Amino acid sequence: MSLINERQDFSTIADTFLLHGSMQSPAFLDGRLCAELALHDLSAEAWLEEVCLSLGVDQPRDEASAERLLGWRRQTLEALSAAELNFEPLLPDELFSLAERALGLQEWTLGFLEVVADAGEAPCGAWSPALREALDDLEGFASIETDIEDSPENENDLFALTEHARMAAMLLYTEQHPGKPQVEQLDTPTHH
Template structure:
C-alpha cells in the first residue's frame, strides 16, 4: 500500500503492481503514458482505467493506491511541461542490477513505441529530422540486449541510452505542444546518438 509520504517513483509503483498481483514492470506503461501525453493526452479517469486493465483489476485496491497512480500521471505531465525540462522516465535506480535496468529501459521504449507507431505519416512529416531519428532509435532500443555484465562501460552506455530516450520524449512533447514548455527546442545533437557499441540490429551494450 502506498503511504502518504511516498512519491510515484519506480519502486513505489512497482509495489502497487505487486499488491495487485502483477509482476509486470511499470516501465512499459510509463513509456506508453509519456507518448500519449505528448500526442493525444490521456485524462486522469482514462489513465486509471488503463492501469487497472493492465493489472487485471476493475479498480485500485485502496484509495491511496488510486491516488498514487493518478499522481504518476500528474507528475509526468508536469515534468514534460516544465521549463527546466525535468522529465525523467520511470525507471529503476542504481540499486537494481544493470540487467534489470536495461530490461526496464527496453520495456519503456516498447510502451513509447506502441503509441508513436500508430501516428499517421502526415503528422510525422511535420516532425523535425532530429525527432524522427530519435523515434527510430526508440524502436531500436526496445530490442536491446539486456543481458549485461556489471562493468563501467556498460553502465556508461546504459546511462547514455536512457538520456537519449528521455530527450526524445521531451522533444516529442515540445514539438507537439509549441510554446509548452516555454523553452527553446533542444539544439541539434542534444538527443544523443546511439553509442558506437550498438550495431544495426539494436543490440545493447557489450
C-alpha cells in the same frame, strides 16, 4: 497524510502493481504514458482505466493506490511540460542490477513506440527531422542486449541510451505542445 505530492518512483509504482497482483514492470506503461500525454493529452480517468486494464482489475484496490497511479500521471505531465526539462522516465534505479535496468529501458521503449506507431501518418508528417531521427534510434533500443554485467562501461552506455530515450520523450512532447515548456533561447543573438 496525503500522497498527492509524494514523488512516485519505480519501486513505489512496482509495489502498487504488486498490491494488485501484478508482477509486471511499470516501465512499459510509463513509456506508453509519456507518448500518450504527448500525443493525446491523456486524461486522468483514461489513464486510470488503462492501468487497471493492464493490471487485470476493474479499479484500484484503495484510494491510496488510485492517488499513487494518478500522481504518477501528474508527475510525468508536469516534468514533460516543465521549462527545467527535468523529465525522467520511470525506470529501475541504482538499487537494481544493470541487467534489470537495461530491461526496464527496453520495456519503456517498447511501450513508448507502441503508442507512437498507433499515432498514424498525420502527426508524424509534421515532426521535425530531429524527432524522427530520435524515434528511429529508439527503434534500435527494442532489441538492446539486456543480459549485461555490472561494469562502468555498461553503466555509461546504459546512461547514454536512457538519456536518449528521455530526450526523445521531451522532444515529442514539446513538438506536440508548442510553447510548453517555455524553453529559453539563450544562444540566439540579440539585436540592439
